[in-house]
Amino acid sequence: MGATLRALRALVLLLGFHLLSLVLLAALLGLDVVAFTWGHGPVAAKIVIVSVLLAVPVVRGMFMLRTPRGEGEPGIPVPEAAEPRLWALVRDVAAAAGTRVPDRILLTGDVNASVSEEPRLLGLFPGPRRLHLGVPLLTGLTEAQLRAVLAHEYGHFTGGDTRLSALVVRGRVQLARVIGQFHAKADGKVAAERARQEQAAAKRVAQGKKAKKVDTSGSGVTYRMMAGIYTAYARLYMRASLSTARDQEFAADLSAARLAGRDATASALREIPVLSASHRFYLDSYATLGLQAGLLPPRGEFFGGFGKLLTAREPELVRLRSELPEEPTSPYDSHPPIAERVRRIEALPADGRTAEAKGAALALLTDPGRTLAALEDAVLVDEVLAFRRTAGWAELLDASMAAGLSSAQTPLHRALAAHTGQPPTLTALLEVIDQGRLWQLAEQLPLSREAAAAKGRAFREFVRPVMRRSVRTMVLAEFSAYALLHWEFSWSSPAAVRLPGWGSRAAQGDGPEAALDAAVDAALADHPDTAPLRALLPPATQNA
Template identity: 50%
Template sequence: MGVFLRALRALFLLAGFYLLCLVVLGVFAGIAVAVHHWAPTLAALKVDVILLLLALPVVRASFFIRPPEDDGEDGLRLSKAAQPELWAVVRQAAEEAGTRAPDEIRLTGSVNAAVAENTRMLGLMPGRRRLHLGAPLLTGLTQAQLMAVLGHEFGHYSNADTRLSAITLRGRHAVTRTVSAYHERADQRVEKERARQEKKAGRARAKGKKPKAVDTTGAGFGHRQMAKLFVAYAKFYLRATQSVARRQELAADRVAVRIAGRDAAASALRQTTALDAAHGFYLRTYATVGIPAGLMPPHGQFYGGLARLLAEPERQEELAGLRTGLPEEETSPYDAHPPTAERIRLIEELPDDGRGHLEPSGPAMALLREAGRVLGELEDVTLTAEALAMRRVDWPELLHLGLRAGCDADAEPLREAMRQALGGDAGLRTLLDAADAGALWRVADALPKSEEAGRASGRAAREFARPGLRYGLSRLVILELVDAGLARWEMSWSDGTRLDLSDDYGDRLSQALEAAVADTPDTRPLRELLPRALHPTTF
């Protein structure tokens, strides 16, 4: 489908949405006229109010709200003067794709590359172009793979996809805004009705009467029904536009193959998929683990630490496994991208272009001058003010203190149960003394329960409570050992983090915990492992 036909189709779908809005408003107007003609004035005015409330989301969300524009403020701007090597590669990729190079490069913190164009007249007139390039891609890709990624993105430019996206994005935004507006109005009606009924029930209780149960079933009914109408068109709109978007992605893949070669294009897709998983693991396990303790990695290492993870031989083996065994993704009719496995298969089925021996190359990060400084500047413009204000510590201290804070939070449900069941102090000594006094299962009964556990009683209730009780107790014990200097979380870029306890000590601790949460609790084995301050006074 050529550019003209794609533009015509996008305009037709957008016009269809506004036509639907006009039809809805026309029906409302017809109902209002008919009611004024046949019904009493007071009833007609009530209908007018209802119709006005139903029409407002259509008018406001469809005609008076402009779609958000890319203001270019996302990420760190990389100037041509400061990063000439990267800009040279970008210009080369654009030239080989047969399109105009971007006017701006923005470095971001995501495992993604994307192009945008601030067009005019719904995409009919070209505008300023911008390339968004994720720092994790520079960290984990070779220069040949980066060229393939750039070739794919500039394929969208050469196929006029970025210009036409202004039309389709406007339509998607209008549809979703209208649906959201109806759901918001319905929710507001439900909350208003709930508050009215609860207030009425409160007055009934004050008079000694039994209040009626709160029932908001009918509240917001009209808005929910209107939302269903626009959801139906939204599904049609997304299906129609996404089929075109998928063809655009495959066409952009062919541009990537032409520029970087078949093998580089396929390996770039495989590596990007593996990088996405590795980056998520890195953020969860390393970069953000200190946040509960108000800590951040050294400046520049929030994004820079990923390179240290990827450099470990054990991690490289894991990445190789991710690259080889791509999971089959569940496809959605609304997803703009075909499954990655399908894209790779189509590329690898192409004839050998003889450029496979050229695929290995230097790391893409080598194109960035003063990479450490740049990654630090990226933190300054992408992280929240709260994150930037946190104290910076080295990785070992970050992991240890962050995991201690997490352990402390995990122990809080048991502490709260102790406050409810026992009152007063909620420390480990209190819990062990309560267990010796036969009150442990009273504490366990105060722990949060699932619906099924809440219905259980006797032996069954105890079995439901035991795992949570044991886990909370283990958190309290670990905190005591850590604070006494008898244990510490140790980090490793190859193995993650682990609590530094000898195997013998760890086995004894596990057995002691089991004894402490037995039907007849025995705290003596556990006390013998803990600091002397937690031993019974008779010791």
């Protein structure tokens, strides 16, 4: 579909909203006329009042003068003087695409690239353009792949997509506003009716009578009916506009392949979902590891560590790139499935552009380290920026795990405190086990219906997994409390615990993990034996 037809569709969809509103207003007016013509005074007046209340959200939605602007995305604006190489690439791709260069580049903290435009008069006249580039995206892409990404985004400029978005967004916002107003009014009617019925029920109870059940099912029905009409049109609107958006993505992909090459475009499309998944994992497992303890990695490493993770886990990434995600399709998706986009590009004829600009895109920045540090100031909230910085990732891991273990409260902790009436320490647990009261303690754990009904060996098998995890946590917490527990940091695998005297990951193999698990299993066996577990504990811990 060409730009002209897409513009016509967007305009028709927007006009459809106003036509629907006019039809509903006409229906309400017709109802008022019928009420005054055939109805009695009080009934007619009530109908008019209701119709006016229903018409207010419709009129307000129709005469929304401007589309509300959301808060700007946090990031670093980069003038051309500060980043000449990045701007040179941006200008070069814009010239190849035959389109106007963005007026502003903003570096963000997301694995994403996007363009936007603020056209005037609903897209009839062009306006300022912005290019948003995620620094994590630059971290994982080559320069050739970044060129393909920019070419894709410029495809939205040349196709008129960014100018048409003003029409589409306005319609979405107006529909959402009207639907939200009707639901808000319906909720208000329900709340008022509930309060009235509850007050009446309280009076009946005070008089010694049985209170009636609160029933608000009939409240706000007319408001919800009006909301339902607009919701039905909103579904049609979204399906049609998002279908156009998917076509725009395909067209932008073809533009990227033409300007940056087939292979670079296909590899960029394969890389972006891999980088997105890797970045989510990095944030969850590394960058935000110390937030609960009020800790941050060294300055610049909150975003800078992502590149180290990608380097260390390159073998895993190779496999992920070869396995395109097969996403379920929906008529409400704004983008086509990435697998379909890649297949379309890779089906194009070879163009011989396979060895272009393989250097890292992040190297286009004048001082990547400075940018990574400045991005923290722009993206992280002030409360987080005030956290203590650790000297390195190993210290961050140790301090974060120690803080987590010191505040750990497992189901076993709570059951042990209730069972003994004392603080839930490992020493107290070992005494309970040695006294033969382990399974009595287990009965105080939160149990499923099946576990609570089980007896003997069946009961022990039900509760043993929960007990095993909790006892292991208590052992590690005991070591940590005496500063005898350390964790070995790794970019390529999960953190490994280092117990006193057991040496490093390379020397210990599966030693400490296997020994600890065997000792815990012995303590939780049908015939418990705490000796292996006590043998692992240092003297200071045993005498606590």
